[in-house]
Each structure stands twice: as C-alpha cells, then as structure tokens.
Amino acid sequence: MKKNNSIRNRKMSYQFKKNSSRMKSGSVLLLLSFSILALTFLSGCDEGVLDTTPYGQTTSDSFWRTATDAEAAINAVYHPLPSHDLYGHTEMTLINIPSDDEFRAGDHGPHSDLENFTYDATHPYFDISWKNKYEIIQRTNDVLINVAEMDIDQNLKNRILGEAHFMRGFAYWTLAKLFAGVPLILEDDVLNGEYDKPRATLEATYAQIESDFQQAANLLPATHDGANIGRPHSGAAWGYLTMVYMYQEKFQDAIEAGSRVIEGPYPLAASFDENFSIQTQYNPEILFTVGSSEGWRTQAHTIYTTPRPWGGWDFQAPLPDLVEEFEEGDPRQDYSIMMPGDIFDLGGDRGVTEFTADLSPTTGYHFEKYAAWRDAGGLDMNMNIPLLRSAEVYLYVAEAKIRSGGNGDTELNAVRSRAGMPAVTNATMDHIIHERRVELAGEGRRHFDLMRWDKAGIVDIEQIYGEDRGVYDPPRIFVRPKHYYYAIPQNQIDISGGTLEQNPGH
C-alpha cells in the first residue's frame, strides 16, 4: 500500500512539473477552492450550526433553581421603584402636583394638566404609571408562583414570599389610589395567560391589597439586619394596612394595625431630619423607602426639585401657603423647605452657599427633604425617597381615634414633641389636618388626604382648590367625583378593546 501511494504521488508531482510554473500556484488555489466547497458542505450538513447560544442571558428553563435565583428574583421586584417612570419622577408629579402645597414649576406640559385638572385619559403619565406598577405585580407573581415550590431554607422562603406579597399589595395600593378598582392579575391569571381582565371593583381591589399586606405581615420578620435593612418588614406591612384601612374609614382596624407599628421596634427618629439625611436614612422610623444608589439605581426626584444653579431643575416648588402653615419656630419648616437665608454645603468649589429667593424662578422656595450634595460637589444621588414613616402611622391612629369619637392626643403629641412643638389637648380634625400637612409636606399625601376628607365631609376640596392664592396658585376647578380618580389610560382602554371601562366623568 505504502509503495503504491508513493508511486502515485510521484506520478502526480511529475504531472504538475510538466505544466508551466503558473500551474504550481494554480494547484494551491485549486486546493483552496475545493477547501471552500468542502467547508460549505461539511458545515452545511450539520444543522446544529443554527442552534445559537443566548450569551449572558438566563433562559426560563435554567432559572428558578437555587436560593440565589430566588433572591435575585425578589431583588428585581424593587427595581422599578426609583425609575423615572415611578418615584424618580412621574409618580411624584401625579401624587404631589394637584395639591395646594406646591406649584408644578418646571416646563413639562403634562404637569400643567395635572395641576389644573385639565387632563384627559390620553395624559401620558397615566399609562406610564399603570404599566410600571403592573411590572412590579408581574415580577411578584413570578416569585409567588415559582419560589413557593422551591426547596430552599424556610426562613429565606418566608422572607421572599412575604416581600412578594408586600410589593404586590403595595403596587395594587398605588394603583387603587390613582385609578380606583383595577384588573386583579394574580398567580392563576399568570399561569392561564389571562391578562385581558376587566377592572375589579374598588372594594375587591382593597380586599386584595389587605390580603397581600396581611400575608406579608405574617411571613416577614419584624426587622432586618445588615445588608437586608431596607427590605420591607412586618412593620411596613402593618403600616400600609393602617393606611389602607383609613382610606376605607375602617377606624378600629386602622387603630389595631397602627398599634402594631407604634408598639413595635419602629420608634420615631430622635430628630425629624434624620429621615432625610443620607447617613441616617435607614433609621427604624422609615418603614419603607425607595433605595437610591449613585450610578447603580438612582432616583431623579432630587434633580427635579433642587435649584438649577445647584444642579437641579427647579420643579415642584412649595407654595407660600404651605410655608405659612408651619407654626412659629417649627423646625420642620427649616428641614422641609429651603427658605431664603438658609445655608447649604454644596461641596466642591461652591461649598457653603446661601439660599436666596431668586434661586427659585417661581414661588421663591424649594423642597429640601430630598436634597443632598456630595463633598466633591454635585447632587448626591444616594438620597432615598421615604414612602412610609412611623410618624404617619401615629397620625393615622390619632385621626382614627378622633374620628371614631376617641382621643388621639397621645399619638399626635408624640409626633409634635419629636419636632419640639408643644403638646395639644383634645385634638380635633383641624389639628390632624395641620399636623399631617407640616409633617408630611412634599411626601405625596396632601392631595389624597384632602380628597379622603372631602368624601367624609370634613373639608370642601372644590372650595380649597377654587381659592385664588396668587400667580402660582390660581383658582382651579376640581369636579366631584370626576377628579377623585385619574382617568384609566386611554391607551389601555384602546388596547383592551373595551374590556376596561373608564372612570365616571372622564
């Protein structure tokens, strides 16, 4: 065999020699061209070439296996909170701008529609708010479906499921506040692919919210430690239950739930401003907060509300009427609002700088609660947005007691004395209304409190908003019941093909 081969080879080489020298390079090219053909056919015959790898992506088949997966999945549930579409901007305008506490300032056209109640269902923010809250719900449902069946440490599992219930309750609660009853998408709906559901009644929506928060309260620990601080705990669930009960005027339930917070490990911070300082923003009074971390997941609300020359954009300016609401010497005025003459350390080249009225192009004020600057200069984006503090739960309990015929002095005075303000006796709703306005200024409560109290006949919101308080707070037309709730986003009604019904009046 070997011999034969060598003979044949010799023959071939002889043949090549006989040809011109050009054929030598030709034979190389001939081989090359046949290689191309061979390559094509060989690789073409293997259909495996069409199976490509999704690099860097986890497929549904390979997820939901380990405790790490479960933890990553629950972490993702919080991710939408600081985004521009929720508390970074959009949600803060939806909940704050209609109130009589602030002027929209800034130049976003859609804000004027919110302020003046001239919006219609095509307002883009409604759609944005709607979708992003359902994204949270979708992620919580995913966790509730998959983690429940996982074989992992029971404590961890309880915590994760508890967080999922909490966040689903929270998302439905923020939807219900804005839009009333909404489609309830729960685990079974996800498994059945059923998303085109009609709106549940407001009652049914509340019932779902209560159920989620109650399960969260049962599953979650009372506190977290270390790196988990900032995750919702049972106190947060009780705190939200207190609020949800108050909106339904279930005063006894609210007192009961609220007392779990008041008696729990959630004391008021020693000083009011600890709640709005980066060093102390995870103190026990903060029941639930939007975490913000520079360069990682950052909220934009700080940028929107601070003075332009100081790095911000001048939106959502406090009105004089709110500034005047503070009692003489109430330190919360100083901590909540930038007043002319206040001194700030802006870091960097600017350093210590005085706030002057002309730093606000509109009302002469800025909110201060969410403002912080880095030592090196520039806004410090590590500033969180607290969403629920025990102080508010104290005020709910006080209100619930007063409105159910009891005495709310203890809880009300706890909040006042922390601020160094004198105690009141036999507090009335007027005290509660005042105290909530100054304690929670800029935290998204005023407009919803006024609507809540208007429904109960305690205040007249049409009259309050109809008053002329100057250029930045002109008379505005609030129409009952139309403006109690925003319009269901027109886009969603269009997509649903009519499954979703619009709120009355819109």
Next chain:
Amino acid sequence: MVEKLRFSDLSKMICFLAITLIVSGMVPNKLLAVQVKSNNATIEFHKTTLASIQEMFYKTRFEKQISLELNELNLKQALREFAEVTGMKLTYRGDIIPDKTVTLTSNSIAVSDALDYMLEDTGLDYQFSQEGYLLIQRAKPNTESVVYVQSISGVVLDAMDGTPIPAVNIVVVGSEESVGGVIGTTSNVEGEFELNVPDDLNTLLITSVGYVEQTVDLNGRTNLTIELERANELLDDIVVVGYGMQRQERVTGSISSVRADELDEQPISDLSTALQGRASGVEIVRSGGDPGASGAIRIRGTGTVNNADPLIVIDGMPSDLRSLNNINSDNVESIDVLKDASSAAIYGNRAANGVILVTTKSGQLDQPLQVKFNSSLGFSQPVNTIDVLDAPTLAELKRERYTNDGIPVNPIWEDPQYQTQRTNWQDELLGTGTIQDYSLSLQGGNSTSSFYVSGNYMDEQGMMESSYFDRYGLKINSSHNISEKLNIRQNLTLSRTSGNTLNTQSAQTGVLWSAIRFHPGLPVKYDDGTYSSSQISGEFGDINNPIFTVEQDSDSESEYRRVLGNVQAEYNILPGLSVRGNLGLDYSLQDFYTYNIIIDDQIRARSRNSLDRRFTENRSILTEAFLDYSNSLGENHDIDVLGGIILEKFQGETFRANRLDFTDESESQRVLDAGNTINLADGTTFEDALLSYLGRLNYAYDDKYLLTASLRYDGSSRFSSDNRWGLFPAFSAGWRISEESFFDGLRSTINNMRITAGWGRSGNQSIARNQFLGLYGQNSQYSFNGAQVRGISQTRIPNRDISWETVEMLNFGLHTRWLEDRVNATIEYFIKDSKDVLLAPPILGTLGTATVPDVNVGEIRNKGFEIELGYSGVIGQFNYNVTGNASFIKNEVTNLNDDFLSSRRYGRPDAEISRTFEGEPIATFFGWKTDGLYQNQQEIDSDPNISNDSRQDIIQPGDVRFIDLNGDGQITGEDRAILGSPHPDMTYGLSLTSGYKNFSLNLHFAGAAGVEIYNADRMQGLDPTYPFNMYAEVENRWNGQGSSNSIPRMTTLRDNQNHRTSDLFIENGNYLRLKSFTLGYEMPAEVNSFLGTRGLRLYVTGINVFTVTPYTGIDPELGYTDGNLQRNVDFAQYPQPRTWTFGLTVDF
C-alpha cells in the same frame, strides 16, 4: 477632543489641490511621456516579459531630442547623467553594467539613439515604464529578433453623433502569444491612434467604457475609421441577477439598473443618496442631511413594520445597508435592484424587502493600464431657515400672554436689555460646510489576470460645527485565469469612516430645535468671551446656548472600520458545467467615543464630567458552493440550472466602559484612565446563523418563450428548531412577442417587446434574536442599606411559535423598445403581500413592561404601478438622453389582529402623533380634528362639542375648537381620528443627460406628490405656553374677534391644549427638487497634449439646487423617526444642504 486626521483647514485644502494639479499637469509631462501618444514618440514593440502587472515596461522609441555632454565617463556614471538630463529614474538589477568608457557630446540627439549608442556591444537593452523608470537589463536572446510590423493609424468615432472618442483601448488580439507582450495603445483626445501591428496578426480589439466592444479585422487596411456603438443599450442588456448575470431580453422578473456613469461626479457619502429618483419602485427616504447620513431604502413600499431595508449584496457578499456608506461611488460599476419576488426569491431568507446588487469595477483582460484621478471640492449651505420672532416682538407677545391670563407680567419681559435683537441663532448654527473627495484608480490586465485598485478619501464637514464625516477607502478587485478551467477572483473593500452626528431629533436638547427657540436678544458670546445663557431667567426656557453646545459640548465620535471581501473560485468541469465556491468575510469594528463636560453656566447643567467608550465587533463569514449547468439542447432549447448551498455565520461582541469625574478636562486628559470614578463596564456576546439550499432553472425556447423557476429552503437561528425552516419558491415567465413572425410588420416601429409575469415568495427574519426563549435579564439592580444588589427578572416573554415573515409578490411587466432603441418604455404592476408579519402586539399594561415577543399576525399589502420611459436623440452635435420614472404605490395594513401599533411620542408635550391601524397605511397621523378658533364667548357657550366638558368655563375665545367626534359633549382621547398619511401617492424622477461638443450637462430631478407631513416643530413653535422663542407666524395670532382662525391666542395656560396633535399641523409635503446638476467640460486635445494627459475633465455639480414645495418647514424630505412606525414628522432634523462642488478628473 481626540486628534483627528482631517483637512479641515482651508489652507491645507488649497495646498492639497495644488499638489493635485502638479501631479495631474506637470509630472506626467516629464515622467509619463512614454504613455503619451505624441508626434515625438512611436511605440515599437519588442518581446518583453511582464514582470508583474504593476511593472509594465515598454520598449519605446523616443525621438525626443536632448542635449548631452558625456566626457569619457564610466558607463554607470554616463547612464546616471543621462537619467538626470532626461528626468528619468534609472534602475537595473544586479551588477550588470560593465566597465566601459563612454563619450558622447551632442546638442540634439534622440533619447533612443543616445541609449543605443551607450549600450552598444554591452549585451544590454533598455525599457521605459509609465512611471518614468528607465530599466537597463540584459538583452533577451530574442530581443533582437526582427518583428515585421505594419503601421496602422486610425480614428475612433461615436457611431451616434460622429464625435471622436478619446481614451479608447486598442489592443492587437493575439499579440501576447505572438510577441510575448500586449501590443496596444489608446486614442488621443481627437480619437486618433497609431499602432504598429506584427504582420502575422490581423485583428484589433477596441474597448472603451460606455461603448460596445468591437473587433476589427485589418485585412490589409492601414487607415481605419472605427465607429463605436454607445453601450447604454448593450450594457443595459446584461443585468446582474442573483448568483449570476442574464441578458435583459431574457429577464422575466422586475429589475431596475443604475449604471456607473449616472453616479459619477456626485459628492456623496452614501450610495443610497445617488439612487434617489433613479429607479421606479425604489424610494429613498432621507432622514436628515447630516454628514454621512444614510437614507432608508424602500423597494415597492414598506412591507413590514420590522426591518424593511433591502438586502445589499456587494460583489456577491451579502451585507447591510450601512455598507452603502462604506463604498466610494467612483468604485461602483452598476447597481441592480431586484424588485419583485420572482427575481429576489433566490436570496430567499433576506429578500422580502428586495435586493440591491452592487457590482464594483474590475479590470479587463488585455487592458492597458489605465490610471484615473478624481478630485473635487464642494461647499454646502442651508437652503432655508425658520422665521422666528425678533427680540422686541418676542417680549411683546410674552407680555400679551400674561395680560391675557390676568397675571402680572414677569419683569424680565419689561427689561429693555432683552428687547434688542442680537442674534439669529439659526444663521449662527448653520454655516458653510465643505466636502472634498479624492480618488485614484488603476485598472488593467494581461491575458490571464486583470485588476482594479482604487484608493479614496472623502471628508465632509457639516454646516453645523462639530458635525462631520470622513472616509478612507481602499478597493482591490482582481481576477485570474489560473488555467483554462479554473478562475479565481477576489474582491476586497477596506474602509474606515468616522464622524459625529449631532442630536437633531430631541425636543429637549436638539441643536436646531434649540436654535429655533433660543432667546434672540442674547448674544452668542459676551464681550468677556463667555457664552450667553438662559440661566438669566426661567422665562427663557431650559435650553442651552446651541453655539455653546456645538462648540464645547459635542465631543463625540463614531468610528467604523470594515473589511468586506471575498474569494471566489470557479472550475469548469465540463463544457457548460461548472462548480463555484465563494468564501467571504465581513468584519467590522465600531468605536464610539463621547465626552461630556461639566456645565455650570448653562441652564441644562451637568455636575459631573464623563467619558463613554463603546466597542462593537461584528464578524460574518459566508461560505457558498454552487453547481451550474448551462447548455443548449437541440436547436431551440436553452437551459441553465443552478444548485447551491450557503452558510452564513454571524458573531459579535459589544463592550462599553464609562468613567466619571475627570479632574482635568483638557483634551489630552479625555481618556478613560484619567477618570476618577468607574461608572460602568458592560459587555455582550451574540451569534446568528443562516443555512440555505437553493436551486434555479432558466429555460428559453427559441429565445421567445422564457421560464425561470427557483426554490430556496432556508433555516435561521432566530427561530426555534421547530419553526426555523422556510420554503421560498418563485416562478416567472416571459414572452418575447417581438420575436414572433406575426410581429414582423411592427418591428420597424417597436423593435422589441416582451411581456413578463411572475410570482414568488421570500422571507424576512430581521427581528430581535432569541424571541422563542423566555429570557431573564440580569439588569434589575436595586440597593438596600446603601449596598447594591443584583436582581434578575423576566425581560422577555417567549413566543415558541415565532417563525418566518413572508412576502408573496405578483408581478406583471410590459417592456418595449421603439424607433431603433431610441425610446424604451416599461410598465409594471405588482401586488406585494406581506404575510405573517412579525408584530409586537400592543402590550396590555397588565403584563407590565417586559418585552412581549413578536407574533406572526400582521398582513400588509403594497400594490402599484411603475413606469419607466427613456428617449435618446441627437440634433446635430447635440445629443441627449431623457429618462423618467414614476411609481404609484399604495400601502395598506390588511390585518393587525384588530389592534393598532403606537409609535414614538414627540418632545415636551409628549404628544402621540403616529399610529398604525388595520385598513390604513402604516404610520398614519392620529389626533384631533379642529374647526377653527372660538371667536367669541358666545361660540364657546353654545358649542355642542364641549357642552358636557368641565373645561367649558375655562376655554376662552382664541382657543381651538376641537371636534367632538363621539358626540359625548366632551373633548377626550375618544375623539381622535386619522388625520393623514405620510406615504406619497407618487414618487418620481426625471433625468436629462446631454452633450454638445466638449460639454456635458446632466440634470436629475426627484420628487413626491400626494404626501403629507406632520410639522411637530411648528406645533411647538406656535405654542406660547413654553418659555421659548416662537415662530414668526405667531404675530398673526388670534388677538380679538376675526383676527385669526388658525393660530391660537397667547396664554401661559394649557387648559384647552390648543397645541395638541391635530390637523392644524398637517401640511402638504409635495415637492419637486433638482437633486443634482452637473456641467462638465472635456479639455480639447491640445490641452491634453500640452499637459501630457489622456483626458482631463472639469465639472461643477450642484446638489439640492432648488426645491418647489408648499411645505413651510425647513425641508420636505423627512425620514423615519421610529423604525417604520413614524414617518414624515418634522422634529427640526438636520436639514439637507445645498452643495456646489467643483471637480476635476484626469486620465493618465
């Protein structure tokens, strides 16, 4: 800013031009004289060896008289001295010059005689090269063998008009075999040539670009008059089809072709621009005039909401739209557009949107070396700007809005300092841009190999500071007949483009948008050199000074390097049967650089500086193998069968890094290392693959009845293994009526007539990858207690059933030629049905924000007529050619599953402008209808449109009366309707090519009719609720009963949302544009002989010379702004400039 190699400075440019002139004029006169046919030199052929293609030495008899004084010099020294005197470069290999003393003194001796004398008895011979080299070498044994030659002279004329044709190649057929070297010459500017032909040879081959190749038998003649037929008809005759070529008479599908000469001399950075208006059914949609901007190409309408770009195939290598931007138009031989499915289906897997085949130039066998240099310099300027208010009027109208609202006027508007007109910001922003373009090409060939090499450079500086595009390119094509059976050819394009595209689409920061709105009472800079700023007052709006933005805050560059090449080998196994292999590579590296400075004295401040770098690498490897059999069976049956297998693999990676906090912003510190804080480092890897099997049969019976059938079976990795294969068949047939005997009587009038019909199906898989998988993304971060945690969430819901999007097209055509080919007319009708269009259904909000996969639900129909007409004629010495084309295409979404598709919202008001509905064209304008303005309170009180609207009490005279379409007495989102369509009813092009003596004039018009534009910039420009400057039109606003019925009153309030999306801002977008104008002058023979060139042409080209349009915005040519879902929405995009270019082409 990173140092860039650019000739931005005018002095450098002038210097460069000067060098160009020197090279083209003086140098050849001295050094390249050997190539010149002048009276002083006649070429005498000796047997030579072509050392290599690049080194072509000719033995030439030089009778030029020189003066020499060589006194007892050593031969080496003598030769050196001689070289110096004659200006030649002496070269020889090895130590071949013997010791010999030479003495030669003469005041007038012929160059050749001098050499002959010096080299006498040395056994040495000499040759000249066209580069001016004088080669001394050992004489070949047969060098001295006498070749008997006959002297031939002649003239080459244009057969149509009898004008002489310069630069025609005349080659003696068989000369290489006979004497070992190619014997040939080229005609001079008078079309004349002289040639010595060995007397055993009898045939000349006459070739010239643009003319039909001709062979001439001498048969003893020594003085010839050769008439060449223009090649238009014949070149048109051969069209490039998928994986091959075909004679046009045999084409049964629908193909439009654009030839090189139509593209020459246009200063364009992107080939798609050159196609505009050139071919029926091919629409180029420009999305801005910024340097390097590409147009979107739509062939026979928009067939999908996904990627609707056609497949681009460059010399057999499938590529992408971007590659049109990487190629110099001088390098292009032809562009063939496969429009119908029957011709495109052979490219099955990516042919649904049509196929564009680009063929680059190549050398010819036996072609003497041809060197061509083209250089042009152009200037671009804005065509128009928007009239905005001047400072005093602005203040007056701002005050009016406060007075109208009953609130105190902001004192800034009383301040006289800001009521003096200082700056027209658009004029400041839009200056003069420049374009320069240089290319040098060499082509030629011997009996076995041919080559084309071209190097080119272009640089375009935009009208706006900091916007630019430049490109370096190298093109190398060659073909080699290794043996009679084996041919290897190679194509290679190397390119590097870089540029900076300014933001001109944002209604927050877009620079032109800003210039329209910036306060006209502020200077560009104050006396102390600082830029003016609207930080002065919130009333001036949150816009940064646009000149500051382009001069200081636009340090960004996108660089793109690409290697596109392939090697093909074809082997003829038997006569008619060949096998062909093709190996191709498309490699690109894209590099983005953006540096953001700290801004504290502008209103949109930035507190931290940052540098962002992004790299994207794409690799695509193509392997193809084909078997081709073509033969005539019997007398009347011609068949051509092709079978093949194709594999394409795509891989890529992205990498991105970003750092913050640069202590020092100086240009030398703008590198990542200098940033103090690492912000992010991201990277991804991806891959795709396509595998295809194809077959095609062409059959012709008696050259009258034609049939083409093809079948292609494609697999794509974008679909799951259950759904990845698609079958794409196509059939077409043609009948050449003019070949029938019953046509005999008509043939003198209609010399050619053919009808064709075809049907085919092709596919589209250009969608996001991995949609059949449910994917969990790792980017859902959050932070607890200051610590960062990573979250994983479902980012994509899977669609396991996702599969091919297909297009089925039916095509009918009638192709005719009249009056001895002087007139040609083609009319075609098509119906293009896109099926299983992959749509991202509008996502139910209850699903959240995860990406919902596309589903194969949509159906889109495009149908229409295309007409192409051409006429060429001669009047005396004036010859002209007129061609026109028009396309009437109707687009309709026929099935959308009862849903609609939303699109991008506009700017500050976040206005929804475009929606796509079933039963309507893609991307219709959607909003409210209006009925003028309320002129008085009574009209408001009695208006049924708002009888039930809570805003009735707030609405005031001067507000817009919106129409309550659903009759509920309120204006709500339910009252919106379709307001118009962005698609033209007709697009058309008209070209005139003409020549008179040495002059040529080409005009090319393009236009659109029956089209609407949504002027979103005007919508905001009339809106007084923003703190911006406004369109000058608002001077005609409503300010009392009867004052206006279309421009609402001044107010700070948005209660009635007067400036919401409505029919008030729909405009007629028809236009007719003189797209290009070229006047050329071919230098007469005397000039050429003086300069020593073969051809010298000067030209001036104008682009966008004038436009006729009723549109009030800056430019009626607007592109897509959101995939295919939004079109013709004016965002104050970078306008197309008017460009005048001056250029020069030299043939050596």
